[in-house]
Amino acid sequence: MDLLLFDIDGTLLRTRGAGREALDEAFLSVLGWSDAMAGVSLAGATDGGIVRSVAARFGVSWDGVSAPPFDLAGVQSAYLDALGRRLEQPDRVALCPGVRELLDALAGRAHLALLTGNWRAGAALKLGAVGLWGRWIDGAYGDDHADRNCLVPVARARADAAGIRYRRVIVIGDTPADVACARAGGALAVVVETGFATAGELERARPDLLLPDLARGRAWLEALVS
DSSP: OOEEEEOOBTTTEEOTTHHHHHHHHHHHHHHOOTTTTTTOOOTTOOHHHHHHHHHHHTTOOOOSSSOOSSOHHHHHHHHHHHHHHHHTSTTOOEEOTTHHHHHHHHBTTBEEEEEOSSOHHHHHHHHHTTTOGGGOOOEEOTTTOSSGGGHHHHHHHHHHHTTOOOSOEEEEESSHHHHHHHHHTTOEEEEETTSSSOHHHHHHTOOSEEESOTTTTHHHHHHHHO
16 A cells, blocks of 8 residues: 655645744743744745744744744644634634545555645644544654655655555655655655646646645545555
């Protein structure tokens, strides 16, 4: 069976800006940074990478490896609290088309895991809001590395450590960054047009498979992993 690594935001679900708003609230409440997320692109980013970008905007240098010169733990805690409150709002979280049906169809036919820039706890909140947190063997998260291109080896290592045998690795996302991440990790790349990139941008990234969404592209994806 193949190991499928799913992105979350724009691929599996949409939160209508909940993550951006929650980060803005966290930076303001913990560090006093106002409108911290203004102009920050979230497409294909990791939470760690976002924090580094925001810190640089406010004149704070942090390499993402050494101890941060600010209260990162406080920012993370405040973000998770703010995110959780927003995800409880009616109609704030919506699954992308065909997600639940695809996961049901692939159960037992592929190993389903995550590859996301979200911190693990944020991923749990988002997927928990739609009842999908328990569907994954594990994966790789924004906690593991600020560079998305380093995440496929992390997911591979976790699958190997768990004794999971797989034929190929397939990354499923919604941005050119997901294609780059797959290529860097020696994986196939599948992208959907439900997220942060246009169809033209996705085509230029040259994925192995480009789908309008996981409903209309379900047969193609099932054929790929069969």
